[in-house]
Amino acid sequence: EAGVVQSPRYKIIEKKQPVAFWCNPISGHNTLYWYRQNLGQGPELLIRYENEEAVDDSQLPKDRFSAERLKGVDSTLKIQPAELGDSAVYLCASSLSGDSSYNEQFFGPGTRLTVL
């Protein structure tokens, strides 16, 4: 079974440029998460989707970040324009949807963004 797929794996851009990351979750996983992992830190949640609905985007900087999951499967996270402080690893994870019980998250390999 394929795991969570992310692309690109690495991206280097100049500041003020736009950038987009793509994620394809594990088949059958209705819940999708985007995390940002700064150097030397643990992952921090940016947004969570249940199918195509963004149910928790409280930590997403909405002035420059946007995300979509139009058909409830794969997802795109965009930054426009990028700033130097956006350099980080962007991780996508997926899990089975659930009520209040815990469902294990499976992580992709991440996209390492460097903003120059």
Add this chain to the structure above:
Amino acid sequence: AQSVTQLDSQVPVFEEAPVELRCNYSSSVSVYLFWYVQYPNQGLQLLLKYLSGSTLVESINGFEAEFNKSQTSFHLRKPSVHISDTAEYFCAVYTGGFKTIFGAGTRLFVKA
């Protein structure tokens, strides 16, 4: 608010020596606890988890962790490490609401 503290940012250790990676958490509600491992240029992989039942949980590659409610700790241990255990280890807490809080990570460096 919930938080996770990993007390050591880096732990160097010789091969075949024992190791303990420390994790403390704060929460006013019941928690689920996890250790994830991240190898270079890879995503996080679940190493082991405590959801309920026995407070001592084990992974398939020799790691174990013990949930200590009174000390609010979930330290990770291995009696004999290998070079291949070199990685970053993250402790995490889930308290419901689909939110998992991660610690800052501990980099384990195993030397020959």
